[in-house]
Structures are given as structure tokens and as C-alpha cells.
Amino acid sequence: MTLSDARLSTRIAIERAGTWLLRATGDEFIRLSVGAQPDPYPAYARLRARESLYRNKLGAVTATFEHCNLVLRDRRFGVQRTDGRLPRFFDTLAMARGPEVVQSFLELDPPDHTRLRKLSRPAFGPARLDGYRPLIESITHDLLDRATAKDNFDLIADFAGPLPIRVISELLGIPPVDTDRFLGYGRVLAQALDGITSLRLARELRTATDEMYALFRTLMAAKREHPEADVLTQLTEAHDAGELTLPELLATCELLLVAGFETTVNLIGNSTFALLNHPGQWGLLRDDPGLARAAAEETLRYDPPVQQTVRVAHEKVELAGTRIRENELVFVMIGATGRDPAVFANPEVFDITRTPEREHLAFSSGIHYCLGAPLARLEAEIALRALAERLPDLALDGTPRRRPSAGIRGLLRLPVRASHGKPLMVP
Numbered sequence: 001m002t003l004s005d006a007r008l009s010t011r012i013a014i015e016r017a018g019t020w021l022l023r024a025t026g027d028e029f030i031r032l033s034v035g036a037q038p039d040p041y042p043a044y045a046r047l048r049a050r051e052s053l054y055r056n057k058l059g060a061v062t063a064t065f066e067h068c069n070l071v072l073r074d075r076r077f078g079v080q081r082t083d084g085r086l087p088r089f090f091d092t093l094a095m096a097r098g099p100e101v102v103q104s105f106l107e108l109d110p111p112d113h114t115r116l117r118k119l120s121r122p123a124f125g126p127a128r129l130d131g132y133r134p135l136i137e138s139i140t141h142d143l144l145d146r147a148t149a150k151d152n153f154d155l156i157a158d159f160a161g162p163l164p165i166r167v168i169s170e171l172l173g174i175p176p177v178d179t180d181r182f183l184g185y186g187r188v189l190a191q192a193l194d195g196i197t198s199l200r201l202a203r204e205l206r207t208a209t210d211e212m213y214a215l216f217r218t219l220m221a222a223k224r225e226h227p228e229a230d231v232l233t234q235l236t237e238a239h240d241a242g243e244l245t246l247p248e249l250l251a252t253c254e255l256l257l258v259a260g261f262e263t264t265v266n267l268i269g270n271s272t273f274a275l276l277n278h279p280g281q282w283g284l285l286r287d288d289p290g291l292a293r294a295a296a297e298e299t300l301r302y303d304p305p306v307q308q309t310v311r312v313a314h315e316k317v318e319l320a321g322t323r324i325r326e327n328e329l330v331f332v333m334i335g336a337t338g339r340d341p342a343v344f345a346n347p348e349v350f351d352i353t354r355t356p357e358r359e360h361l362a363f364s365s366g367i368h369y370c371l372g373a374p375l376a377r378l379e380a381e382i383a384l385r386a387l388a389e390r391l392p393d394l395a396l397d398g399t400p401r402r403r404p405s406a407g408i409r410g411l412l413r414l415p416v417r418a419s420h421g422k423p424l425m426v427p
Contacts, residue, residue, distance in 0.1 A: 007095065009199050029061045029331065033308070036404045040307065041348075044336035052320035059310075059329030060322065063336035065343040065361065067320050071330050072365040077311035078109035079368065081327050087310060093192060096202035097209055102247040104255035106368070109314075113367065116252055119238050120371060123171060123231045123256075129374050132171070136379055139166045140386045148390070148418060152397050155414040160268040161187075161261075164379055168260030171375075172253060173223065173230030178215060185212045186261040189254070193262070194405035212257075213250045220249075231256065256372070263376045266305035266410030267296060268383045273414060274299055275384075276396050278350050285352060285388045292385035295352040296377060297360075300338070302350050304362035307335035307409045335409065337361045391418040 032043050047063035054061055062068055071077050080086055086094070086107055094101075105116035122128065140163060147158040165183045174182055188201075188208040196202050216232070223233040224240070232253065239249045275282040275295060285291050309332050317324040324330060338360045339347035345357065363370035370376070387394060398415035 027056045033406045036402055053322045061331045063333040065337040065340040068332045068337050069365055071311050071332050076315055076317050078314050079107055080109050081312055082314055092196045096196045096205050102251050104251040106255055124371055124375055136167055136382050140382050144390055151419050152417045155416050156269050156411055160265045164261045164264035171231055173228055173232040189258045190262055216250055216253050259372050263305055264379045267376055267380045269411040269414055270303045271296055271299040274303055274350055281352050286392045289385045289388040291352050293381040295384050296380035298352045298354055300362035301360040305410055308333050308407050334361050394418045
């Protein structure tokens, strides 16, 4: 065992002990945050019923739509401390990855956040999205052709997982021959987002990161020789023009890969699970597949992939009558906001015909609003429409398995059956 491994093992052990001690406090937020809950929403309701903002051993917590929205939009809050470091609970992940891996723009505040986000924004603009639809539809139906060759399949492994990784690979400019490798890297990185719980996972993460970055560097060289209309070519040209460093480019590519994979696989999985658990709503979608976009939006309100995030006060702030200290953490319970009865009528009801009173916060708000939100929406819409049109008798076929995460809500396994799948009808 190397010295760095020994230090990391010690850090993991300390975190485990700290988690056990925090659980013993009985604090509602801490119980929610140290492990996945089959149904966190009753606990969210209890948090909303407390003070608009309260403190515990980790920081301040807010679970109402109003105050979560305020924190996310207020420029006096950021994702870094005033010294430029991330909150301490990110230290284990940073130790596992090594000092050569820099923060992506998701983990940066302006001006670096603004500069790096601007370089990636064109790939997700309206003009580009219109051109992505045929590609996404083609990949969607190819995956369904393969999945429906058998009566029973895992919707996550056979459909919801491969779809976004193939789409984001195309957008980045990753050749099809390398897509499976990136799917493997994406799975390891996604597992690490749930927490570094063992030295084995830390080593897998380091290996995946090293191999992924090496492949990105190889692809960059190829893009210089043969530039294409893809994100990696665009970022390579920006790097060569001095607009970002190589570590920043690699971190940006990794972020786009992981974010493009994580948000969409969980949105498709959560949407399908909610629909199949509400047969009346599945029937509405089956009878009118044009409701697919609305079904995805209702899932984003009702059972969003991202359940919580955190902000750091960059100065003294008064929020909901409470004084927040400089560098104090504020935990924003995004998963609680979509069911806030002060904002949404009948919030506990899953209704794909709903006309929402406000836009949900599932993609955050403010300067850190999810850059890939339009793409995730488009992929989910196409996927749900295809399921309704081609698999009208889709049903659950076993016990789903949830991912062991409090911050990201999704499924690792969703067994389904569809005995009368319909082929794609080409006009």
C-alpha cells in the first residue's frame, strides 16, 4: 500500500465513523444525507414544516421552494469557499483522484466558471438541439430493437443507460469504437459521485480517470488533424488559442460526459418507474405519446434525479431571518421543493397533464443552472414517447434496485417486461 493509499484509507475510515456519529444525532437532514432512502419525501415534508432555515452540525438547511430558489440565485452564495477551496466533504474525492485533476466549471465560481461554461454553451444551444433530434431518435430505436428481442429486460442497463452515453459521445466527437469504453468510465465516475466508500473504488476511479484522460488527449490530436463539428474539436481549438488549459479542457470533457450520462439515465429511469407505478398516467401517455415531454417535466418536479446541493456564503447574509456566516454551508434540498404545497397544487399527486404554477428547480437555478438541461429534456421526451408507442404493455417485472445515494436519486436496476413490442414504423 502506498503512502497516498494509506492516507486515503484513513480518511475513508474517519468519514465512516463521522457518518455513524451523525446518524446518532437523530437530525432529519443528516439521516437523509448519509444514505439513500426508499422514499425521502415524507422527511422532506417534515423539513419544510420546520423553520424556513435551520442549523445543524453541518451547516444551515433549507427545504422550501422560496428559500432554495433564493439561495441558488443569490450571487452572495457560491460553490467554493472564499479561499477558492471546495467544502471539506469533497476532500476524499479529490484525494482519490489525485492533484493533477482540476475542478470542472460545475465546481467553480466566476470568473473561471463564466469563462469555461461559455466555451461549452454553443453545443447545447437551440440550433444544435434541433439537429440532435434525428440522432437521438435513431439511437433510441436501435436500443429498443435490441431490448425487445427478449420479453424481459433491464430498462436501465439495456436502454436508459446506453442512450445518453451514446448521444453525448456523438456530441463530444468520440468515435463509436470507443463508446463502450466511455460507458465504463461513466459508470465508475457515477459510482464515485455516491461517495468514495472503499480503497477499491478509489483505485478504480483513478484508473478510469487516467485512461479517460489519455483517450481524450489522443482524440484531441486526431481533431487537430481532422477537425469536425463536435464539442471536442471546439474545445481543442479553444485550448490551442490559449482560452483554457489542458487540465481545464480534460475536466470540462469529463463533466460533459458524466453530466450528460447521469442526469438523463436517472430522468428516464425515474419517469418510467413513476409511470408504471401510476397505471392511469401510463395509460394517458400510451394513448397520447405527445405527452412525453410533460411526463418528463412532471417527473422532474415529483421525483428529480438531483435531490440536494450545497452553497457557500461568500459574505455575511441574512436569510429567512437567520444570519448566515461567511463560508458557512447552506444545504439546498432540491428534492423537497417540487412538492412544496405553497407553490404546487396537490404536490403529492403525479399528474402528467399538470399545468405547473412555477418551473421546478430540478436543474438548479441561477448561474449554475444545468447547461445540459435542454438535451436531457429532449432525450427523455424521445425515450418516453418511444416506450409508449412501441411497448404499450410495458410493466414492472421484479424488484427495482436504487442507487445508494442521498444526493442523486435513480435506479441501478429496473426489470420490465413487454410481450407485445411493436416494431418501428418507418413512413
